Amino acid sequence: MLDQTIKNFISKDYFSLSASLSVGEAINCIRQYDDSSLHEYYLVNENQVLCGRVTLHCLLMAQPDQGIQTLALKNCYTLNAEDDQEEAARLFRQHSLFSLPIINDQLQLVGIVTYADGMHILLEEDQEDIERMMGISGEGNAVAYRDLTISQHIKNRVGWLVALALLGFISGSILMHYESALDQLVILAIYLPMIADSGGNAGSQSASVITRALALGELRLKDAWGIIRREFAISLGLAAILALVAMGRVWFFTSDYHLPGDLSVELVMLCISMALSIQVITSTLVGAGLPLIASYFKQDPAVVASPAITTLVDISGLLIYFFLASKLLLNG
Structure with a gap:
């Protein structure tokens, strides 16, 4: 090292x-x-x-x-x-x-x-943080892209990719567990990407903002409770806006969709908007909390890479989505 x-x-x-x-x-x-x-x-x-x-x-x-x-x-x-x-x-x-x-x-x-060396250090540290947030390992040196060999590029990237691929098996297991729910109500599959993407984006945004504030010294660990409360308030506002967007999308694009039994579009709209809201709130808090936890254990907050947060909230999003669907739509 x-x-x-x-x-x-x-x-x-x-x-x-x-x-x-x-x-x-x-x-x-x-x-x-x-x-x-x-x-x-x-x-x-x-x-x-x-x-x-x-x-x-x-x-x-x-x-x-x-x-x-x-x-x-x-x-x-x-x-x-x-x-x-x-x-x-x-x-x-x-x-x-x-x-x-x-x-x-x-x-x-x-x-x-x-001053010149200070700017060089800033460049190195910024590059290291960006690479870690994107799941790329290495020493964080300001080395040009072309100066690294193909094997070095592979070595720097493969660790996180393998770990995230293994975590992806959990998502597959959840889908297999709720396979019957998808068979009964195909409309659930239509809105699954929206739930997953919104959670990943919300978590990555929160993690990026908190990581930057910790790096600049704007926030300290003693501010952790205040940070979580602030991010919770932010997540409520984001969840409300995205829930309205989800309701509008369900109403305008699937209002004529044939639903089995006595299910109504309004009930589907309620289920999807609730799942999206809970997912955004959860993801925002996870994104804010993980850099604080990393900092508490004397680790660089940037190691909580954006791809890792996306994978974690994908798993939580699937659990939230299918749990609400089974309770509200399938009487499970």
């Missing part, structure tokens, strides 16, 4: 200022260093302990005899060399940093991560 700690991106080519300097002395030091690409400077004491940072704009606006420590910004985000590069990506994205100071266990400045 590749080393993904931030030490792989530490640059020793940085410029720090002694916290004891005056503004005038600091500006003279900056002139001698002669690097116009720098926008901010890190302050250290005599033991190289990081004391803060100061921007070039603040130095130019201050009085020459003013101590630069009085201008120091204390909100200086730092990382240790052994921290994961994903944490660096989060800091660069969330705080729009120009650079990121790296300190050791004694709080001494040992290097920086430059």
Whole structure:
């Protein structure tokens, strides 16, 4: 497994200022260093302990005899060399940093991560998250499509596909169990794809939104109960809208369908809209819950891949659909 700690991106080519300097002395030091690409400077004491940072704009606006420590910004985000590069990506994205100071266990400045390297880390982490959400394994490196061999592509994709294919046997077993229901009421098969697709889409949307919010640090595990309540409220609104769509579709497209016995189109419409509503609510909560569970166990929320959620909610959708159909339409 590749080393993904931030030490792989530490640059020793940085410029720090002694916290004891005056503004005038600091500006003279900056002139001698002669690097116009720098926008901010890190302050250290005599033991190289990081004391803060100061921007070039603040130095130019201050009085020459003013101590630069009085201008120091204390909100200086730092990382240790052994921290994961994903944490660096989060800091660069969330705080729009120009650079990121790296300190050791004694709080001494040992290097920086430059803006260019920060953008490279962001690219790698974003690619890794996208691939994991699509069920593709690998190390998440920003490797061009053509640079990977066919065998590497197969290796990266086959794991999830085999696992999901095995899970698909469960769906087949459910269909076999309710085979008699399909024989008695063929109309159930017409609306089965709509139930499955709506659940998969709702779950994937919810998982994507929560995974992104966790990656950006917008949400924390302590917010889990609030997230679930919010997603539940969202799912109720989505379920109501989709239930109306389902009712309209049944009414306009199958109102003249011949139904066995004393079944009515209205009862079929009620069954399908109820199944769709429950499926959307369940799928949304599953999609929101799985990234939170992954985060709780210190795993990347992106490993809860979109294909996996789709397969899981397909299974739940079949159970919900046929259970309601057997109770409401077939008196089972």
